[in-house]
């Protein structure tokens with residue numbers, strides 16, 4: 856199983872957890888705060904993963920996606936890891 860497939864499974868598991876938890880706790884008094892807290896914790900985890908997952912060859916974060924917009928180099932973050940490094944083309948496993 857490659858990295859992209861693992862990411863899809865993690866993403867699907869996260870969405871299911873989010874909805875299950877959301878529908879389970881929404882009725883409580885602080886239910887929406889718990890959902891927001893879960894969302895914030897997920898963002899922090901994603902941020903950590905985004906900085907820690909680096910290409911073995913060029914050390915650039917693999918989730919950072921360079922784009923050319925109107926001649927300017929812009930970077931966006933993607934949720935799923937690419938199959939190849941977008942900087943040097945190294946195959947990621």
Ligand SMILES: [Zn+2]
Pocket residue numbers: 910911912913914915940941942943944945
């Ligand atoms: Zn690379």
